[in-house]
Amino acid sequence: MEQLDFLQQTNVPVSVTDLTRRLRGVIESEDGLQNVWVQGELSNFSRPKSGHWYFTLKDDGAQLPCVMWRSTAELQIHVPKDGESLEVHGGLSLYEAGGRYQLYVDEIRPAGAGALYLEFLKLKTKLEAEGLFAAERKRAVPAAPRRIGIVSSPTGAALRDIVNTLTRRYPLVEVFLAGTQVQGPTAAAQVRHAIQRLNHYVVPDVIILARGGGSLEDLAAFNSEMLARAIVASAAPIICGVGHETDFTIADFVADLRAPTPTAAAELATPDRFELAAGIAEQQLSLGRALADLVREKSWELDAMAQRLQARSPEAKISSSRQRLDDLTVRSERALQQQSRLLRANLGGLQSKLGALNPTDVLSRGYAVVSQKDGKVVSRAKLVKSGETLKVQVSDGDFGVTVNDGSK
DSSP: OGGGGGGGOTTSOOOHHHHHHHHHHHHHTOGGGTSEEEEEEEEEEEOOTTOOEEEEEEOSSOEEEEEEOHHHHTTOSBOOOTTOEEEEEEEEEEETTTTEEEEEEEEEEETTOHHHHHHHHHHHHHHHHTTTTOGGGSOOOOSSOSEEEEEEOTTSHHHHHHHHHHHHHOTTSEEEEEEOOOSSTTHHHHHHHHHHHIIIIIOOSEEEEEEOOOOTTTTGGGGOHHHHHHHHHOSSOEEEEESOTTBOOHHHHHSSEEOSSHHHHHHHHSOOHHHHHHHHHHHHHHHHHHHHHHHHHHHHHHHHHHHHHHHHSHHHHHHHHHHHHHHHHHHHHHHHHHHHHHHHHHHHHHHHHHHHHOHHHHHTTTOOEEEOTTSOBOOSGGGOOTTOEEEEEETTEEEEEEOSSOOO
């Protein structure tokens, strides 16, 4: 090959990196090595946190390291297991840092299932194009269903696992079984009929479609277009718990919710009673705290309203009026006392003036009051006659006198 011409220069050494890079170019330029199907037994399968798949394909004579990048691995419908016989497609290249060639895989299928697998891919592409896999089409599973329908084999381990899980997690729910075959040429039609019976006679809140794991041939009933359309047409949302975590079927893609196992389907269909009890207890505590806060807040508001009401109540006004009356009474008493003192002082002055005008006081100074018999005071001499008897009043008494010579 022209790319190896440099090796003819035997006396010129090349670096390991240069040689490895040139060998990689030789491998990647070979069209037959870039579009190849390889069959072998899987071993050393690894899925690190990066999401890439690393494994080895081997047979009796050789081993082939393989890599599938995360972006491709996430699209695979089949997750392989060690010891499984596989057919893988990809292109060969050389990993320079490790100095080894490896196959970069873009598709995996179980060995011997080529035709069946291609049919699966064809149906998957068709239904996906119709929008049957779209997330916006799928319905939510009720948080606390009252009735659960189960479509499964009545004698299978999947049914026992589901019933045990439902009893442990949520014993309040009613469970209805529509028993059916889950494998064989008539299984798809029986499963479809079981779904229809549940929707018509039971009207469950959710339906669990379940069976154990198996090969692509074993799960053929769940890759049926007829069953896929029955799942889409179901009145109740459907949880598909078919096979193991690594198994994917058309039923998984069209179901409203996919569970990796039948047990997981039962867990997804029901709440955990212990979690519910813990949630109720937490809500009770929260409600108690909220109620206490509300009572405290309303108590403060009530106290404030009582204070405002008390300030505006008639009793408060009466108390205020009583106090004002007491103040007025005290002020009145003080005013009366002051007025009384002034009156007594005035009375004393008048008494002094009256005393100064009292005739008795005048008489005590040597004056006398002369009056006639009829009591008229003799203020002038011409008012008496000679021989008339008069009464003379002095300070300590009175006596009679006779006029010897009257006024002329």
